[in-house]
Amino acid sequence: MEYEAVIGLEVHVQLKTQSKMFTRAPYAYGHEPNTLTDPVVLALPGVLPVMNAEAVRKSVALGLLLGCEIAPVCKWDRKNYFYPDSPKNYQISQFDQPLCLGGGVEIEMLGASRNVMGDHRTVKLTRIHLEEDVGKLTHFANDSLVDYNRAGAPLCEIVSEPDMHSAEEVFAFMTAIRNAIVGAGLSDCDMEKGQMRCDANISVRPVGESKLGTKVELKNMNSISGVRNAVAYEIKRQTFAMKTGSETIVQETRRWDPVQQVTQSMRMKEESHDYRYFPDPDLMPVEISPEYIEAVKAELPEMPFDRQRRYMEQYDLPYTITSVLCPDRELAEFFEEALASTDGKGTAKAVANLIVNELLRDLSAGEGEGRVPLSESVISPAHIGELVRITEEGVITKQIGREVWAEMSKSGLMPSTIVEEKGLAQEPGGDDGLEAIIAEVIADPKHAKAIGQFREGNAKALNSMVGPVMKATQGKANPAEVQKLFRKALE
Numbered sequence: 001m002e003y004e005a006v007i008g009l010e011v012h013v014q015l016k017t018q019s020k021m022f023t024r025a026p027y028a029y030g031h032e033p034n035t036l037t038d039p040v041v042l043a044l045p046g047v048l049p050v051m052n053a054e055a056v057r058k059s060v061a062l063g064l065l066l067g068c069e070i071a072p073v074c075k076w077d078r079k080n081y082f083y084p085d086s087p088k089n090y091q092i093s094q095f096d097q098p099l100c101l102g103g104g105v106e107i108e109m110l111g112a113s114r115n116v117m118g119d120h121r122t123v124k125l126t127r128i129h130l131e132e133d134v135g136k137l138t139h140f141a142n143d144s145l146v147d148y149n150r151a152g153a154p155l156c157e158i159v160s161e162p163d164m165h166s167a168e169e170v171f172a173f174m175t176a177i178r179n180a181i182v183g184a185g186l187s188d189c190d191m192e193k194g195q196m197r198c199d200a201n202i203s204v205r206p207v208g209e210s211k212l213g214t215k216v217e218l219k220n221m222n223s224i225s226g227v228r229n230a231v232a233y234e235i236k237r238q239t240f241a242m243k244t245g246s247e248t249i250v251q252e253t254r255r256w257d258p259v260q261q262v263t264q265s266m267r268m269k270e271e272s273h274d275y276r277y278f279p280d281p282d283l284m285p286v287e288i289s290p291e292y293i294e295a296v297k298a299e300l301p302e303m304p305f306d307r308q309r310r311y312m313e314q315y316d317l318p319y320t321i322t323s324v325l326c327p328d329r330e331l332a333e334f335f336e337e338a339l340a341s342t343d344g345k346g347t348a349k350a351v352a353n354l355i356v357n358e359l360l361r362d363l364s365a366g367e368g369e370g371r372v373p374l375s376e377s378v379i380s381p382a383h384i385g386e387l388v389r390i391t392e393e394g395v396i397t398k399q400i401g402r403e404v405w406a407e408m409s410k411s412g413l414m415p416s417t418i419v420e421e422k423g424l425a426q427e428p429g430g431d432d433g434l435e436a437i438i439a440e441v442i443a444d445p446k447h448a449k450a451i452g453q454f455r456e457g458n459a460k461a462l463n464s465m466v467g468p469v470m471k472a473t474q475g476k477a478n479p480a481e482v483q484k485l486f487r488k489a490l491e
């Protein structure tokens with residue numbers, strides 16, 4: 001019998017706000033443990049929560065980005081449980097009236113090769129609700145440490161329908177929402193910092209069966225590829241168990257062990273009624289007006305795949321280049337700024353090529369810690385725009401362009417300044433000096449064979465003679481001009 005996997009994800013995303021969800025305590029990463037707390041976070045007696053309006057606005061933005069319906073009224077519920085990560089023994093969340101309903105995430109699967117766009121489809125969402133994050137526990141052999149710095153941080157939970165069927169789809173889904181959320185400035189989605197976390201629910205069933213199988217929930221993946229690997233492993237484990245009857249799949253929570261690359265049982269899954277949800281009596285329901293929704297909508301950025309389709313159409317850029325530029329809004333805007341600064345004299349292709357091939361290579365030259373973020377790049381959009389402009393205007397050749405690039409990455413000087421200071425501007429065509437150099441190259445017996453071939457009608461034979469001219473002029477000659485002068489001299 002053939003089996004298929006069914007996967008639904010719960011993705012938690014911390015929203016980038018100044019303060020926490022229900023109090024003024026700051027929300028930030030990387031501080032001394034337990035320094036970002038206050039009586040509300042610590043649930044001291046007598047405190048009351050006050051809702052963070054910016055967190056609601058960012059959640060509405062997230063819902064609109066992902067095509068959700070925004071509920072006109074949503075409310076806050078207490079999710080009760082006893083665990084040291086929450087000092088008040090409940091988490092404020094949303095149970096039966098979440099902020100956002102439905103929606104979907106456009107994903108792209110791998111194409112047949114690197115330069116071919118893959119298939120696109122939309123993965124359905126169930127809901128997005130807003131809640132508060134809990135503290136972080138670090139376990140040791142005999143004891144555990146607790147840090148409440150992230151407790152109370154605004155946290156969106158994006159719940160998908162059981163609408164994915166492979167580890168690759170899960171990878172594409174995570175990538176797509178991260179790109180959209182980072183691009184909209186709603187979160188930095190750094191999984192290593194816990195800003196984006198994912199629980200993957202997986203079941204397997206015979207192909208053709210419409211009823212869902214018993215689901216296993218996976219936790220503890222701290223990168224998008226970690227999620228993909230964990231899901232791939234779990235699909236294999238469950239499929240093998242179903243096919244061979246080696247074990248019975250039970251509803252449970254399993255932990256991904258990134259070192260051994262296996263999932264391990266953590267605990268049996270509690271049913272939702274164990275949480276004894278009830279409306280939080282300290283918080284009012286939230287009403288969201290159509291005007292508010294329109295105002296948030298007006299500020300939404302273009303979605304990455306929409307931008308990519310536009311770049312391919314408007315700028316005629318190849319898929320490979322757009323698939324580097326478009327997922328990263330900062331990079332895409334860098335490109336648009338550079339293109340604008342060519343004053344209409346540069347092509348999008350030339351600008352995009354410099355960014356994708358030269359700039360990104362330079363920035364990532366120092367692996368890991370040595371990587372330079374785009375925001376700290378010495379080379380600005382204006383540098384690239386000007387370099388493209390003076391190259392296309394014929395002030396310098398492409399070869400000199402490379403020299404200018406190396407120089408401006410070091411000094412940060414503008415290309416035209418470098419060209420002027422170093423006297424790199426191209427010799428005007430038909431220059432006597434150039435003709436003399438060409439005559440010399442022709443006279444060199446080394447080139448007798450190439451000249452013979454050229455005279456027999458092989459135009460390409462000239463190519464081997466262009467190099468020495470470029471060398472003699474230190475790259476300042478225009479190769480097309482050199483070819484022309486050779487032809488004139490030989491014909």
Ligand SMILES: Nc1ncnc2c1ncn2[C@@H]1O[C@H](COP(=O)(O)OP(=O)(O)OP(=O)(O)O)[C@@H](O)[C@H]1O
Pocket residue numbers: 006007008009010159160161162163201202203212213214215217272
């Ligand atoms: N049989 C199944 N196989 C695969 N995925 C499933 C199955 N049943 C439900 N899911 C998925 O599991 C997820 C359930 O998430 P939800 O937040 O609704 O409940 P929960 O996991 O019980 O709650 P909690 O937030 O406490 O973890 C959804 O993404 C849903 O699509």
Ligand SMILES: [Mg+2]
Pocket residue numbers: 010157159
């Ligand atoms: Mg959930």
Ligand SMILES: [Mg+2]
Pocket residue numbers: 010199217
């Ligand atoms: Mg869950």
